[in-house]
Amino acid sequence: MGNADEKITVQNSKENIMQQENLVTAVLKNDTVTVKNALEKGADVNTADQKGRSLLLIAVIGKHTEMVKLLIRYKADVNLQDAQKDSAFLYAGASGQTELVKLFLKSGARFDIFNRYNGTALIPACERGHVETVKVLANTKGFPLDHVNRLGWTALMEAVVLGDGSEKYQQIIKILKQGGADLNIPDREGLTALQHAEASGFREMVNILES
Numbered sequence: 001m002g003n004a005d006e007k008i009t010v011q012n013s014k015e016n017i018m019q020q021e022n023l024v025t026a027v028l029k030n031d032t033v034t035v036k037n038a039l040e041k042g043a044d045v046n047t048a049d050q051k052g053r054s055l056l057l058i059a060v061i062g063k064h065t066e067m068v069k070l071l072i073r074y075k076a077d078v079n080l081q082d083a084q085k086d087s088a089f090l091y092a093g094a095s096g097q098t099e100l101v102k103l104f105l106k107s108g109a110r111f112d113i114f115n116r117y118n119g120t121a122l123i124p125a126c127e128r129g130h131v132e133t134v135k136v137l138a139n140t141k142g143f144p145l146d147h148v149n150r151l152g153w154t155a156l157m158e159a160v161v162l163g164d165g166s167e168k169y170q171q172i173i174k175i176l177k178q179g180g181a182d183l184n185i186p187d188r189e190g191l192t193a194l195q196h197a198e199a200s201g202f203r204e205m206v207n208i209l210e211s
Helices: 002-028 032-040 055-061 065-073 088-094 098-105 122-127 131-138 155-161 167-178 193-200 203-210
Strands: none
Touching: 002 032, 002 055, 032 065, 055 065, 055 088, 065 098, 088 098, 088 122, 098 131, 122 131, 122 155, 131 167, 155 167, 155 193, 167 203, 193 203
16 A cells, blocks of 8 residues: 555656646746646646746746736746745846836735845846836835845945946936935945946936935
């Protein structure tokens, strides 16, 4: 009887693994029909691949918006993190997928879950110049505008230090300032965003920060 039970357990385990692999493949291929059918039959919407990436995160990485919406309708968790500490919400922010950021904010996105640099969704959005994403996050009640990441930088600091001083980064500085960001938080060397802007010759940024 024991051997029979063990065989059943192994068989069920193999079937579960196959089901997970099939779901992951379907999401990668943006096959919403297959995924919907599987979810309707009780498949786990929070299934993850071997890297710990949830179906939702895989869909966000692939920019499969309709797949993302489907998974959200089935209550996918927007905060699950993979081995690299990416989550669907964090990745959407970092990649400037503003529509998805808005969707995830309505779907339980947490602000106390951080990426591998101990950063928020806002910080890489500022670094990469995603103006519309920054606008959404900076105007979201309770979002930690002044969070300091592992490098010792705020979102404002990243926009100045890692940006190129161009118009989109100037817009980001304005948005953060209007959103109530603290302009005087220094980096580990004691330098403020204003001092970095001055050192880089970003005159427009200096004017915004000083006004």
